[in-house]
Amino acid sequence: MPPHLSADRSAAQPPGRGPVDALISQTRRLKDDVDAVRRGTPADTSDPRDRWQRALYDLALHQLDDLDEHLAQLRDGPLSVPASAAPAGPDRSPATAPAPRQDALLGRVGSAEWNLLTDEASWSGELYRILDRDPATPPLTLDELPSLVHHEDRPRLTAMVTGCLVDARPIDGEFRLVRPDGSVRTVHMMGEPVLGTDGSTASMWAVLRDVSDLRRCRRAVVETRDSLHHREQDAARTEHRLTVELQEAVLPAWCGSLRLPRRGPRTLDVAARHLPSATGTATGRDWYDALELSDGTTLLSVGGLTGQGVGVASGMAMLLGAMRGMAMSGTEPGPLMTCLNRLLDATGQPALGSGLCLRYRPESRSLAWAQAGHPVPLLFRDGTGRALDTPDGVLLGVTPAAPYGQAEETLEAGDLLLLYTDGLVPGRSGTASVRRLAGLAPQFAESRTAQDCLLAVLREFGYREREDGACVLVARVAS
Known part of the structure; x- marks a missing residue:
C-alpha cells in the first residue's frame, strides 16, 4: 500500500x-x-x-x-503487498510479493486502504492471513467488511468507520472477527481518513493487528x-x-454483674465488656478477667498484645491462661508480671504486650497490683477520681530481664476501680484519657452497682467510632 x-x-x-x-x-x-x-x-x-x-x-x-x-x-x-492481494488500478502498478519471513508479526499485523472515489480496496498479504481468506479473492469493500465481524461488534465497527469517513475522526478500537473455520480472533484497528485536494475524504487507510x-x-x-x-x-x-x-472462648462467660468472692462480706461487684472496633476487624488481642482464687482473694486483670489475627489471639489466650495459673498458685502480681514477660520472650512471638494484674484481699480490703506499660487503674471515691500511684513496669516482651514493681492500696466500702485498655477513649491517651474518665465521677457516685457504672462508661465512650477494640472492667467494693 x-x-x-x-x-x-x-x-x-x-x-x-x-x-x-x-x-x-x-x-x-x-x-x-x-x-x-x-x-x-x-x-x-x-x-x-x-x-x-x-x-x-x-x-x-x-x-x-x-x-x-x-x-x-x-x-x-513497509511490507509490500502481494499482486494477488492488491489488483492493479489505473494509478497503481502490481506489487511484488515479499520474501518469506519467520517474523511472527507477518501473521498479526496487516494493512488496508479503501478508495472512496474508485470504490477499490487493497489489502496486504498479512491481512489475508489474519482473516484466513484466500489471497486470490478480491478484498472486501467497507460495506462487505462487517460480514466477517462478530454480530455483537458490528455496530461498533460501523460507528468507527462512519466517524472516520463523515467526521474525519481517527479509528482506534477493537472488534472480534469470525474466521471461516469458526474460530474467533480479536483485532485492533487503527486508521485515518485520507483527504483529497478539495478537503473531502478520498480514502481510508487502516492497520489491523491480531491481538487475540x-x-x-x-x-x-x-x-x-x-x-x-x-x-x-x-x-x-x-x-x-x-x-x-x-477470644469469646477465652474471655469470661459471665454477663452483667458478678460478686467475688461469692461467699463472705466485703465482696467486689464486677462488670466488664469487650468493645469491638467500628470497622468490624477482629483483633483478638485484648482481654479482661475476674477470677475467684483458692485462698478467697480475687484476681482482676486487663491487657492486650500488639497486632491482630489468630496468632495474636492465641498469644493472648496463652498469657491469660498463664496468669490465671500463677495467680491460683499464689504468685503475687509483681513476680507474676515478671514471669509473663519471660514467657512472652521465650515463645518468640513478634509481639509486645501490656497488662494490669490486681489481687484483692477482702478481709483487709487491700489491693496489690502491678502493671506492664499499661494505662493506670482509676480509683473513684467520694465523687472524685484519680489514677493510682504507678509501680515500675515496661511492656511485656521488651527485655527478658525487666523488673516489675508492686504497689499496695487500701480500699473502702463504696470505692470503685476502673480498668481499661488502650482505645477506650478514641483519640486520647495518657493524662488526657485519665481526665476524660475521671470526669465520670459524678455519674459513678449516683450509681448503685458496677453494671450501672459500666453503662455510664458505655454511654460516654462505648458507642463511638473506634479504630481498635477495647476492654473495660469496673469493680465496686460492695461492702
Whole structure:
C-alpha cells in the first residue's frame, strides 16, 4: 500500500537504522531477562498467586515480542503487498510479493486502504492471513467488511468507520472477527481518513493487528488475580471467625454483674465488656478477667498484645491462661508480671504486650497490683477520681530481664476501680484519657452497682467510632 498524503502533512519517513537497531537490542535483552525470571516461576501450580505471577510474565513477554517485531518492521520499511492481494488500478502498478519471513508479526499485523472515489480496496498479504481468506479473492469493500465481524461488534465497527469517513475522526478500537473455520480472533484497528485536494475524504487507510494472544494473556492475569482476591477474602473471613471464636472462648462467660468472692462480706461487684472496633476487624488481642482464687482473694486483670489475627489471639489466650495459673498458685502480681514477660520472650512471638494484674484481699480490703506499660487503674471515691500511684513496669516482651514493681492500696466500702485498655477513649491517651474518665465521677457516685457504672462508661465512650477494640472492667467494693 503506497504511503498516503493527508491534507496538511506528508507521509512520515522511517528513522535511521542505527537508533532502531539499538532499540531492538535493548528490547531483546529485556525479553531475555524477563524470560529468565519467568522460568523460575512454577508453570503448573494450585497456588493462585503463582499462577497470577506466571500470567503476568507471559503477558509481558507477549508485549515485548510485539515491540521487537514492530521495531523490526520499522527498521525494514513497509511490507509490500502481494499482486494477488492488491489488483492493479489505473494509478497503481502490481506489487511484488515479499520474501518469506519467520517474523511472527507477518501473521498479526496487516494493512488496508479503501478508495472512496474508485470504490477499490487493497489489502496486504498479512491481512489475508489474519482473516484466513484466500489471497486470490478480491478484498472486501467497507460495506462487505462487517460480514466477517462478530454480530455483537458490528455496530461498533460501523460507528468507527462512519466517524472516520463523515467526521474525519481517527479509528482506534477493537472488534472480534469470525474466521471461516469458526474460530474467533480479536483485532485492533487503527486508521485515518485520507483527504483529497478539495478537503473531502478520498480514502481510508487502516492497520489491523491480531491481538487475540495478548487479550488471552490479559484475561489470564485478570482471572488469576480475581481468584487470588477471592482466596484472600475467604482466608480473611476464616481468620476473622477463628479469632472471634477464640477470644469469646477465652474471655469470661459471665454477663452483667458478678460478686467475688461469692461467699463472705466485703465482696467486689464486677462488670466488664469487650468493645469491638467500628470497622468490624477482629483483633483478638485484648482481654479482661475476674477470677475467684483458692485462698478467697480475687484476681482482676486487663491487657492486650500488639497486632491482630489468630496468632495474636492465641498469644493472648496463652498469657491469660498463664496468669490465671500463677495467680491460683499464689504468685503475687509483681513476680507474676515478671514471669509473663519471660514467657512472652521465650515463645518468640513478634509481639509486645501490656497488662494490669490486681489481687484483692477482702478481709483487709487491700489491693496489690502491678502493671506492664499499661494505662493506670482509676480509683473513684467520694465523687472524685484519680489514677493510682504507678509501680515500675515496661511492656511485656521488651527485655527478658525487666523488673516489675508492686504497689499496695487500701480500699473502702463504696470505692470503685476502673480498668481499661488502650482505645477506650478514641483519640486520647495518657493524662488526657485519665481526665476524660475521671470526669465520670459524678455519674459513678449516683450509681448503685458496677453494671450501672459500666453503662455510664458505655454511654460516654462505648458507642463511638473506634479504630481498635477495647476492654473495660469496673469493680465496686460492695461492702
